[in-house]
Amino acid sequence: MHTIVAKAQLSPNVTRLDVSAPRIAQIRKAGQFVIVRRGEGAERIPLTIADSDAAAGTISLVIQAVGKSTKELVALAVGDSIKDIAGPLGHPTELIEKGHAVCVGGGVGTAVVHPIAQALSKIGVHVTSVIGGRSKEWVIYEPELRNIGDVVVCTDDGSYGRKGFVTQATEDLLKAGGVDIVYAVGPVMMMKALAELTRPYGVKTIVSLNPLMVDGTGMCGGCRVSVDGKAYFACVDGPEFDGHLVDFGQLADRGTTYREFEQEAAKRCADGDCRIGLSNKG
Amino acid sequence: MSTSNLTPKQRMQIARQEMPAQDPAVRRNNFGEVNLGMEAELAKLEAERCLQCRDPKCMKGCPVNVNIPRFLDLLTAGDMAGAANSLLSDNALPAVTGRVCPQETQCECECVRANRGSPVGIGYLERFVADWARSNQDAITLVNAAPKGKKVAVVGSGPAGLTAAGQLARRGYDVTVFEALHRAGGVLVYGIPEFRLPKKIVDQEVERLVQAGVKIECNVVVGRTYTVPELREQFDAIFIANGAGLPMFMNIPGEHYKGSYTANEYLTRVNLMAAYDPDSDTPIIKPRRVAVVGGGNVAMDAARTAQRMGAERVSIVYRRTKAEMPARAEEVHHAEEEGVAFDLLCAPVEIVANEKKWVTGLKCVRMELGAPDASGRRSPVAIPGSEFIIECDVVVSALGTRANPLLTQTCPDMKLDKRGNIVVDEKLMTSIPGVFAGGDIVRGAATVILAMGDGKRAAAAIDDYLMAKA
Ligand SMILES: Cc1cc2nc3c(=O)[nH]c(=O)nc-3n(C[C@H](O)[C@H](O)[C@H](O)COP(=O)(O)OP(=O)(O)OC[C@H]3O[C@@H](n4cnc5c(N)ncnc54)[C@H](O)[C@@H]3O)c2cc1C
Ligand SMILES: Cc1cc2nc3c(=O)[nH]c(=O)nc-3n(C[C@H](O)[C@H](O)[C@H](O)COP(=O)(O)OP(=O)(O)OC[C@H]3O[C@@H](n4cnc5c(N)ncnc54)[C@H](O)[C@@H]3O)c2cc1C
Ligand code: SF4
Ligand code: SF4
Ligand code: FES
Numbered sequence: 001m002h003t004i005v006a007k008a009q010l011s012p013n014v015t016r017l018d019v020s021a022p023r024i025a026q027i028r029k030a031g032q033f034v035i036v037r038r039g040e041g042a043e044r045i046p047l048t049i050a051d052s053d054a055a056a057g058t059i060s061l062v063i064q065a066v067g068k069s070t071k072e073l074v075a076l077a078v079g080d081s082i083k084d085i086a087g088p089l090g091h092p093t094e095l096i097e098k099g100h101a102v103c104v105g106g107g108v109g110t111a112v113v114h115p116i117a118q119a120l121s122k123i124g125v126h127v128t129s130v131i132g133g134r135s136k137e138w139v140i141y142e143p144e145l146r147n148i149g150d151v152v153v154c155t156d157d158g159s160y161g162r163k164g165f166v167t168q169a170t171e172d173l174l175k176a177g178g179v180d181i182v183y184a185v186g187p188v189m190m191m192k193a194l195a196e197l198t199r200p201y202g203v204k205t206i207v208s209l210n211p212l213m214v215d216g217t218g219m220c221g222g223c224r225v226s227v228d229g230k231a232y233f234a235c236v237d238g239p240e241f242d243g244h245l246v247d248f249g250q251l252a253d254r255g256t257t258y259r260e261f262e263q264e265a266a267k268r269c270a271d272g273d274c275r276i277g278l279s280n281k282g
Numbered sequence: 283m284s285t286s287n288l289t290p291k292q293r294m295q296i297a298r299q300e301m302p303a304q305d306p307a308v309r310r311n312n313f314g315e316v317n318l319g320m321e322a323e324l325a326k327l328e329a330e331r332c333l334q335c336r337d338p339k340c341m342k343g344c345p346v347n348v349n350i351p352r353f354l355d356l357l358t359a360g361d362m363a364g365a366a367n368s369l370l371s372d373n374a375l376p377a378v379t380g381r382v383c384p385q386e387t388q389c390e391c392e393c394v395r396a397n398r399g400s401p402v403g404i405g406y407l408e409r410f411v412a413d414w415a416r417s418n419q420d421a422i423t424l425v426n427a428a429p430k431g432k433k434v435a436v437v438g439s440g441p442a443g444l445t446a447a448g449q450l451a452r453r454g455y456d457v458t459v460f461e462a463l464h465r466a467g468g469v470l471v472y473g474i475p476e477f478r479l480p481k482k483i484v485d486q487e488v489e490r491l492v493q494a495g496v497k498i499e500c501n502v503v504v505g506r507t508y509t510v511p512e513l514r515e516q517f518d519a520i521f522i523a524n525g526a527g528l529p530m531f532m533n534i535p536g537e538h539y540k541g542s543y544t545a546n547e548y549l550t551r552v553n554l555m556a557a558y559d560p561d562s563d564t565p566i567i568k569p570r571r572v573a574v575v576g577g578g579n580v581a582m583d584a585a586r587t588a589q590r591m592g593a594e595r596v597s598i599v600y601r602r603t604k605a606e607m608p609a610r611a612e613e614v615h616h617a618e619e620e621g622v623a624f625d626l627l628c629a630p631v632e633i634v635a636n637e638k639k640w641v642t643g644l645k646c647v648r649m650e651l652g653a654p655d656a657s658g659r660r661s662p663v664a665i666p667g668s669e670f671i672i673e674c675d676v677v678v679s680a681l682g683t684r685a686n687p688l689l690t691q692t693c694p695d696m697k698l699d700k701r702g703n704i705v706v707d708e709k710l711m712t713s714i715p716g717v718f719a720g721g722d723i724v725r726g727a728a729t730v731i732l733a734m735g736d737g738k739r740a741a742a743a744i745d746d747y748l749m750a751k752a
Contacts, residue, residue: 023507037464041556043563044464068563084464086501214555217462217503218686219472219527220547226538231531236688250538253639257540258565 001081005058010140011133014064014108015074016050021085022057024049030119031093031208031240035216036061036073037084043069046213046235048112049088051144059085062111062140089216090239094206095119099180100126102173103145104166104194106186107133110141112208113185121148128152130169136160167193174201181206184243188252195243205243209234211254226250290333298400299328306619310589313476313558316616317381317409325410329357332402335394340404343392345735348372350389350404353411366415367423369408374445375734377416377483378470380409383731384610416486426494427454432748435460435517437504437689440468441730442523442721444491445737446744450521451494453745458517459491460502465554468525470730472554473546473580475587478613481553505689510696510717519716519744522704523737526722528686532575532679536633541567541641545576545584545680552587569676572596573644575630576680577607582614584678585622597623597672599630601649601662625672627651629664633677643671683727701726709743710736718744 006018024034033048051060065071076082093116101120105113110131117127127149133139136159145151152169153161162169167190173179174197182205184194191207198205211223211234218236225234226247232238302318303309309316320328332354340350349372356365369376383389385405393401415422434450436443439461450457465471467484492498504510504524513520529544531537548566551557555564572588574581577600588596598617600607603626607614618624628646636642648668651660685702697705697713703726704719706712712719720736722728 027507041559041562043555084501086462086464086503087506089503089506214547214550215463217527218688219529220550221529221531221544222547224538231537254538254540257567 001083002085003081004076004078005056007076007078010062010111011138013066014062014111014138014140016111017061017063017073017076018053018058019061019082019085020057021059021087024085024087025052025057025059026054028052028059028088029092030095030115032088032090033216033239034059034061034085034087035089035213036082038069038072038076039083042072042083044084044214044216045069046089046210046216046239048115048208050111050114051118062108064108086216089235091237093119093183093240095123096125096181097123098125100128100178102128102130102170102179102182104130104170104182104184104186104190105132105141106166106190107138108140109184109186109190109208110139110145113183114141114144116183116185117145117148128173130154130166130173132156132166132169166190167197170194171197174198174203179203182243184208188248188255191243191246192248192252195246195248199244206240207243207246208240209238209246209251211251212257288330293331293333294395294398296327296331298331298403299324299406301403301406303616306616306621309477310586310620313590315480316477317406319413320406320410322410325407326358326360328403329354329407331395332358333394339392339394340389340402341392343387343389345388345729345731346373346738348376348389348408350402354402354404354407357407357411362411362414362418363421363423365411366418366421369411370415370422370424373408373734374448374738375441375487375730376408376412378441378479378487379731379734380405380407380412381479381483382474382610384729386611388731416483419490424452426452429456430454430748430752432456432518432752433458433516434744434748435513435520436523437510437513437520438462438468438523438525438721438723439466439488439498439500440523440525440721440733441470442525442733442737442740443468443521444487445734446521446523446720446741447496447737448491448494449738449741450744451491451496453741455745455748457495458497458499460504460508460513461498461500462503462524463554464500466498466500472550473583475549475553475583476558477586477590478583503688505692510689510693510714514714514717518748519718521737521740521744522689522712522717522719522723523721523733524686524689524723526683526685526703526727528684529679530681530684532630532681534630534632536635536641537679539633539635539639539641541569541635541676542633543567543676543678545574545580545678546683548584548678549580549587552591558587558591566591567676568592569674570594571674572676572678573599573625573630573672573674574678574680575599575644576682577602577609578680578682579609579613580682581678581680582609582617582622584680586613586617586620588676588678589620589622593676595623595674596621597625597674599625599628599644599646599672601627601629602651602660603627606659627662628672629662630677631669634671641675641677643673644677645669645671683722685723685726709746710740711743711747716747 721733
């Protein structure tokens, strides 16, 4: 059992939970994640370790409520507990040793990029974070990232920071030169766009992939992704890969496996033909 | 000495009793157990078929040497407690092995009665006695030795790990089992379906270990949460039994399409994550037509599971013929009874999909059996130009599994063979002193009883090793 010791609402649909998990808090590294199962009968879902406090024995999970499992997690209150947390899983981020790193976070991806920025700044790398959201209230982790380095905030509607997408702000940085590496975390299409953007500049781009996962130990094969034409398991070989080699199209397709079924199921049920009884009632 | 007064001749006259089973037309729609178990009368009659051989060949066929005539004799005499204690002292999980052992290639195949008619139903009787023991726990008199003050870690809670843990606890060790998943049991809970092995049985066996003092820590992924060298510092010895969980792929085009599952993922979603229960949160595709590639137990389990999830047509796609299938004979028979189709002498060449990347079929090529190879098996060869498509919306590949490198990668000093399996000596010790290994991680994908046999031998070897050091 893992008790929730603190909770904060970061944006309209993103919540941070600080959860007790002493062993994981002690050894986790940037880029690693945990598999969380709220309680009996719940799904196992992967969540990045956004931060940790080894002394307090807690880890921070930053959760965007998109479906049943994430909605139920963010509905938990301080003092409630989560039944199962396994980890830390995945390989730690491959950090550069010196130079200038641009860390790009889109939406909840900002929370995932935060530990990477943190780890880089700790070893003396100059970090510029480019973070974005729909509008001001959707921007998260800005103060934490300002403590670490430069921050460029982008909003789609221009209500805060620059108007536009994180790709445009990143392009300006690339044009100005001196960027040694880009770390990008966010929706698949954002990561794909960034990888295409950096390719002509020859700047290495690390992306964090989020395929559907079940066990997180390399047993089910459900999280397979195609990188450089070869199949890898994101849970044990990743989740971070060289963005210039990732087949994003395949990732995007596979990611919709249950989404399309959900919609189709809803439609068919309306038509009175319920053969795809998807049990996930989200 | 036999306690019954039947003469061998009278025993020979008794015909093999049949295992009552759920009607195929009914069971293909539910997850209830297929075999219903024998009534006491029937079990006693079947046990009386045993000739009580002085040189029991059956025992040689059993990887853990269960004293078969002894427990059958006690059963015929009506001494259930005696039979249960005898069986349990040889085999830690008889309710499991009685259900899932390939008896026809092990104990029953060696039984002298196999040549003349049919062998004694050892598996069914083992199940009968074990089920009696499950509801009569007070009659079990096995006790732990005095505490030895030494700690042993067991990695993995499959049959190998559970057996080793039980044996070590009985020998007086302080045992902790580390399991990566949220539930103990290994393949017994995530792979083998409910209708063959009810999860309740595995849970009871695990509970019995906990009662015997074994500590079980779930959600610990060794190699990540702790490495083997880290555990080595805290424990006097380690037994590694993390199985062979890494799925193999067909390496044909289209394996990434939506609707293409590995058997591990498909079975894990349905079993461990309980997708068969409409109240669980686990999503799963509910297809109309399913093609399952492979001919082993895993393939049969996936096909029969798909059948129960409501598919209209499920077929097994296998490169050879039924005679070469490695699955347990009873599973193939049950699958047929339940209406699973067999597309034999077919090899998949491509998974085809629609424009939205959903699987629509499995393209196969027909095969014929060529000349026997070195192992005596006739190897299949493709018939040129014979490609055809099996229409389906889900493809499950059940091609077998290999060693998962997650643990061994963080233990560079441990010697592995070229397939990634851990190399052990005759005492099951790895190249690292005090670290032992067994089960599928050493043998490659094998059987429950071989894994249990390793667990038992490893416990004895660990005991010897730690006592020699003491
Ligand atoms: C390594 C890794 C790290 C992750 N870290 C975080 C994190 O720190 N914070 C966070 O909020 N989320 C993270 N995710 C995504 C998170 O696991 C999913 O959002 C979650 O599993 C959805 O579960 P659900 O039951 O709430 O939604 P579901 O009902 O399963 O899905 C709701 C919708 O979200 C989509 N979806 C489901 N899973 C994913 C996924 N993996 N990626 C993108 N879309 C998905 C579905 O297609 C559907 O449209 C991570 C995923 C991975 C693989
Ligand atoms: C679907 C299916 C059907 C089968 N049917 C039969 C049958 O009918 N009869 C038969 O005899 N055999 C059958 N088998 C084979 C049999 O189940 C295996 O040979 C047996 O389970 C191997 O036991 P094990 O203890 O070595 O490993 P497993 O049962 O694989 O257990 C290993 C355990 O270790 C855990 N683990 C893995 N990595 C780590 C780690 N890094 N840290 C901590 N824990 C870890 C796993 O989660 C798992 O719980 C079947 C197998 C499958 C998949
Ligand atoms: S453990 Fe398996 S092989 Fe041994 S007697 Fe029992 S059923 Fe037969
Ligand atoms: S070989 Fe057959 S008949 Fe003989 S003891 Fe074993 S089970 Fe009985
Ligand atoms: S999540 Fe199952 S192999 Fe990666």
